Amino acid sequence: MRFLPKLERKFRRWKKLKKSPLFRKLDILCESARKRTFQQTPDADYVKRLQTEYGEKGGKELSYKRREQFMYNGSFHEAVGSILLTAQWFAMMPVRGVTAKHPSSLSFSWRNVRTCCCLLFIMSMLINLSLTIYKVLNGSITFNNVRPLIFKSCICLVCGTALNLARKWPELMMHWYEIEQDLPQYRTQREKQRMAHSIKMVMFVGMMLSFAEHLLSMISAINYASYCNKTDDPIRNFFLLTNDEIFYVFDYSTPLALWGKLQNVYSTFIWNYMDILVMIVSIGLASKFRQLNDNLLKFKGMHMAPSYWSERRVQYRNICTLCSNMDNAIALITMVSFSNNLYFICVQLLRSLNTMPSVAHTVYFYFSLIYLIGRTLAVSLYAASVHDESRRSLRYLRCVPKDSWCPEVKRFAEEISSDMVALSGMKFFHLTRKLVLSVAGTIVTYELVLIQFHEDQDLWDCDQSSYS
């Protein structure tokens, strides 16, 4: 019965009314006695005490907000609040209290509405996936045809991982908060807002572009569906084309089509969101390193006491621990995101050799290709910035003057130079800037090999149904 607090309160009141008249009278007597004693003592306010006892909020008192409540305190929890809230609309990250001021109000429970939605979505996604597997297995299996299969299984995997991440999220955020409190604080509001601003911009730009991409894909699908008329109804044509895996098994029906479309929208969001999540976590980690580096830069080349250095070293170590914790938590998402991007870039580049049937197709295709490459590049560069920022401290340590060179500084420098601090894809690869080049090289090599087996798909041939 702990689903909703409002229901629970009503239930308690109802239980109170159910009491026998004698008990009620006794209660009232007791209450009045308490009231009298409170009125005798001057500074106690009875109403407030009563409210706190019954857990009710004062309806008469106007709740007013102060300026401080709207100002960022520069914490990561606060910066990602709205982003997690958006994700919750799309059945991801079912954590309660994401927009709260303090991370201690975060909680995860299996009986929450969000969690149920998330589980429901995963179930329906699994059904969709099995339908897709059925369709793919019945056709020919090629590099190009397994595209929807890979897409959907990645979404399922990411959803499951995100659910697991949501369970750990309150603990992670508390850890993050404790470390943040310990770091040298920024003075100005602008510096505090910087991280939150870049996180929001990444989310906004990413979502807008993915929305535009989705719209363009719909336009090109409508265009194609109107060309390949299977039935008279244009809407039906469109759904038959986009949800071909469902109608491969079942007959056409509107609820099924709507379900497929909803599924499509959700999975597109999640597909983009996994990259954005990796970007956001790496922006957060990099900004924590930067916060420390800014402090080190402020005192660069100055004579500092050994206690200053030991303090900074402990803070650096804390951030490294945080980085490895976050890495463990999101490693699978990073891995899926990178391999997914690699596969899709290969497929799209290969498809760029095809002749495009119409202008709508061409626009959609090149837009989505550029968007995909840009997104992959952005993920890699943002993730690599964690490593870059962590190495930057070493440059400041090199400039410590001779007089203040102490074992603590030496230890700090050695720890930085020997450690590898970076996000990783399940420890298979570290996300550094050098990875970008090796991924690009890999893509070119695969592409050159794949081109040899490529045959031009005639998209105007409606029977082939190679559209996806």
Added chain:
Amino acid sequence: MWRMQMRRQRIGRRCQRLRQQLQQHGRAWLEQLQQRRAWRVDCARPRHSHSPDGSFHQAVAPVLVLAQCFSLMPVRGVRAASAQGLYFSRHSWRTWYSLAYICCTSVDTLFTINLAVHGTLDVRSVEPIVFHGSILWGSYHFLQLARRWPALMRRWAHVEQQLPGYENWRQREHLTRRIHSVSLALLTLSLMEHLLSILSAVYHDYCPMRKDPIESYLYADAQQLFYVFPYSNWLGWLGKIQNVMLTFGWNYIDLFVIIVGMGLSELLARLKHQLQHLVERPMPELFWTYVRTRYRSIVELIYDVDEAVSGIMLISFGSNLYFVCLQLLKSINKMPSIVHAVYFYFSLSFLIGRSLSVLLFVSSVHDRAREPLRLLQLVPPGGYHGEVSRLASELSSDNVALSGLRFFSITRKLCLAVAGSIVTYELVLIQFHEDEKSWDCVAQPPLH
């Protein structure tokens, strides 16, 4: 009373200790004192008032002036006596010239893309697009660099002044002469290559598109323009000028990268030269502090320079990789005449030589930065202070090298990696290759 006694005793003890030390290390101390003077005071004066003072700023001045003639690096005061005279201004004619050039190149690039899109797209037909695009990107980066150049040069000069002075005029002129000879050689070779290309195009034109050979050459040279506009002489000459400037810019990107690499490795070499003489003697800790701070300032300078020029590095390496691949692929083709073959093999070897020299000159920064580590191993146990061990640990753990936008750091190992990838791509590309018959006029794009 007792205080006076104490003080006297303390002074006496100190004197005694000093005397002992002087007796023990008398000769070594004298030497060290002399050396300390040597590494602080710049004793040798220039031979003539107009002979170079050994600074990088003066050494690159003629190269930058030449670049400004071709509208790159619009910074004012490159011929000033010191780096203090450098400044960047938006209202200078150089900046406007450079901006106009960038605009012209972008328009030209658009025409080129237009031409390529209307033909078939493959590795060979995108050559002009890559050529134009890389130079456009390069000239934009030069414009950005020009804004940072004065501050960078002032830092460079500051680092140079802190380094030990030159012993004689030969050392002083070493950097200047090297930069001048390398740029002279590279520019001469590129001029030769360009002239040969004109020669091979004019005298053995198998598909004359116009009656006049010069007109025909101009037509072929600015094909992207005449794909849109009808032929006119002045447009042809305009296209030719644009082409010359682009070719210069293409060579200049590599030249600039070489010069920066040479300047930085010269700084490290000067420090190493001084260390070489003194490293086997027991030097005081102060000397090692001096060496370490100088080394650190050079490394910080390298990081700053890298941040400023790494975009140009990336474009230089990327375009070299592409063009070497392409030219190697073309070498399978049959040559229509001897002049064509001479031109082709000259240009291929020039391209490979240029790419290799860029790589070697730039990677020498990394090699030079590691060299002091070897020398530190020669320090005698008496002179092994905390500063020496700090310097050694810094040297061994830092990776000091120029980089291409920090995606790859340029070391000698890169050479083999690039060669390996060229071979891989080449093997794959050969399979798709069809012999391009340059004397087959039917295969050429049709006339208007």
